[in-house]
Amino acid sequence: MIGAETALPYQRPPLSKAYLLGDMALERLFLRPESFYSDNNITLRLGEVVTAIDPAAKTVALADETLSYDHLVLTTGSAPRRLPAAIGGALEGVYTVRDLLDVDAMAPEFVQGKSVLIVGGGYIGLEAAAVAAKKGLKVTLVEMADRILQRVAAPETSDFFRDLHSQNGVEIIEGTGLDSLQGEGRVSSARLSDGRELEVDFVIVGVGITPGAALAETAGAEIDNGIKTDAQGRTSLPDVWSAGDCASFPFKGERIRLESVPNAIDQAEVVAQNIMGAGKDYVAKPWFWSDQYDVKLQIAGLNTGYTRVVTRDLGQGGVSFWYYADDTLLAVDAMNAPRDYMIAKRLIEAGKSPDAAAIANPDTDMKALLKA
Numbered sequence: 001m002i003g004a005e006t007a008l009p010y011q012r013p014p015l016s017k018a019y020l021l022g023d024m025a026l027e028r029l030f031l032r033p034e035s036f037y038s039d040n041n042i043t044l045r046l047g048e049v050v051t052a053i054d055p056a057a058k059t060v061a062l063a064d065e066t067l068s069y070d071h072l073v074l075t076t077g078s079a080p081r082r083l084p085a086a087i088g089g090a091l092e093g094v095y096t097v098r099d100l101l102d103v104d105a106m107a108p109e110f111v112q113g114k115s116v117l118i119v120g121g122g123y124i125g126l127e128a129a130a131v132a133a134k135k136g137l138k139v140t141l142v143e144m145a146d147r148i149l150q151r152v153a154a155p156e157t158s159d160f161f162r163d164l165h166s167q168n169g170v171e172i173i174e175g176t177g178l179d180s181l182q183g184e185g186r187v188s189s190a191r192l193s194d195g196r197e198l199e200v201d202f203v204i205v206g207v208g209i210t211p212g213a214a215l216a217e218t219a220g221a222e223i224d225n226g227i228k229t230d231a232q233g234r235t236s237l238p239d240v241w242s243a244g245d246c247a248s249f250p251f252k253g254e255r256i257r258l259e260s261v262p263n264a265i266d267q268a269e270v271v272a273q274n275i276m277g278a279g280k281d282y283v284a285k286p287w288f289w290s291d292q293y294d295v296k297l298q299i300a301g302l303n304t305g306y307t308r309v310v311t312r313d314l315g316q317g318g319v320s321f322w323y324y325a326d327d328t329l330l331a332v333d334a335m336n337a338p339r340d341y342m343i344a345k346r347l348i349e350a351g352k353s354p355d356a357a358a359i360a361n362p363d364t365d366m367k368a369l370l371k372a
Contacts (some may be wrong), residue, residue: 001037002062006047008034009099009236013261015103016127017291021134022112029100053219053238064186071239071275074227076212078245078259083205084121088181093202097124098209106204107291111137114201117190119178121148123290125206126161129170130292132204139170140198144177154309155345156321157333161292168293212246226257233271233279241275243267251284253307260288285349286331298338300345301331310356312340320344329353339366346370 001010008018018024037044052061058337059066080096083089095106109116116132121143132139145151147158162172177193181203190198213224216250222228222236226248233241233249244264248257263284270282288299295317306323313319320340323331329352332344343366347354354369 001042002048002050002060002067003044003147004049005099005309006345007235008032008046009046010100011261012099013289015100016097016124017131019105020097020103020128020131022107026100026339028054053215053237053240055219055240057256058239069239071241073268073271073275074216074235074240074242074246075244075264076215076242076246077264078209078211080209081207083178083181083207087179088187089205091181092186093183093353094181094187095202096129097146097202097204097206104269106202109202110135110137114138115140115199117142117200118206119203120206120208121145121150121163121172122206123202124209125151126292127290128166128204128206129165130168133165133168133170133295140173140200141170142164142173142178142192144175144178144193146175148172148174150229152303154303154306154310154321155331156311157297157335159334160319164293164295180246180337192300209245209259211248216242216246218239225254228255232274232279233267233282234274241271243271249282249284256284258284258286260286262287262332285345287345295335298334298341300334300341301329303331303346307329309337310359312337312359314340314362314364324356327353327356343367343369 009031010031014024014029019029048062050060050062050346059068074105082096096102110132112135115138118129118141121141125141126190128141129141129166147155148162149158165172167368179191179193182189187200187203213223213227216227216235219237220235222367223336226246227235227242229235229242229247229249231250233243235242244267246260248255267282270280272278286302290297303323305325310322310324314337320332320337321333322329329348332341334341347369358364
């Protein structure tokens with residue numbers, strides 16, 4: 001296992017949540033203790049970078065060594081989009097949230113009373129805003145689109161999280177872009193596209209990611225919104241496989257790429273089985289989550305193509321939004337509604353679409369919907 005990072009393999013989701021907040025120690029991030037790898041005949045090559053793949057010779061090149069392979073699995077993930085240097089993206093105090101080094105670098109900035117600008121109103125930006133607000137910082141979030149979460153969620157979910165952050169003192173500015181960052185070596189202010197100028201102590205950028213496909217592309221692999229794989233995880237190169245954020249795969253007659261931990265785990269497990277001869281197609285069961293303040297968001301399914309949203313209000317802060325394409329259930333956003341999430345996930349995976357009126361009624365026996 002070759003990886004550019006020097007830390008043992010670790011889970012990333014807590015980086016922008018519990019770890020950044022200081023509620024999770026480094027050791028708890030690790031997927032396995034170091035002894036696990038040697039005990040299971042896994043050689044870790046940490047802090048090393050593969051510079052090239054030779055698919056004809058079936059070798060990979062490191063800085064000063066060449067390794068042979070029978071099968072090669074590319075789980076090269078993704079990289080955060082960064083602000084151009086021309087608008088101040090290279091100034092000190094401008095951070096992205098992707099790996100352990102990113103979060104360790106920005107952690108000392110989270111001092112009560114400091115001002116932070118969050119660029120981007122997706123889940124990463126909102127999670128960082130929640131941590132900063134809980135630590136007593138002055139938080140401003142700017143989103144170029146008309147609303148936060150516009151790319152991934154319905155207006156109802158956007159409204160929920162806008163209200164949640166406003167209640168916690170975060171200023172959210174929508175429909176406004178970042179014009180530039182200014183400072184002498186280190187960022188000190190920001191100019192927005194509407195002419196406003198903000199004094200800032202540091203900036204966190206959450207404007208999406210790009211799949212880590214460069215290594216595969218240079219080796220001649222087909223690229224289509226990431227490293228193109230077939231249903232079993234094979235790339236166009238012989239005995240080269242791919243899984244996770246970097247890989248696109250067939251899904252319900254289309255080709256998609258899922259940026260989620262559950263997908264990375266499940267897809268990699270299927271690839272491992274297929275290397276051993278299982279001949280098994282990967283059937284994605286999309287689900288995602290986010291923690292902000294005391295709210296746990298759980299998402300099941302993909303809402304692409306929805307035509308209406310049904311609200312199920314459970315009271316006491318629990319609510320879920322159900323995405324339908326006409327009468328077909330596609331996805332659910334559940335906020336502090338774990339039961340709704342669990343039922344919805346099972347319904348979607350079973351291809352069942354309950355009547356919208358039953359979903360909207362908080363007194364509906366949700367378990368009965370599974371038997372219908």
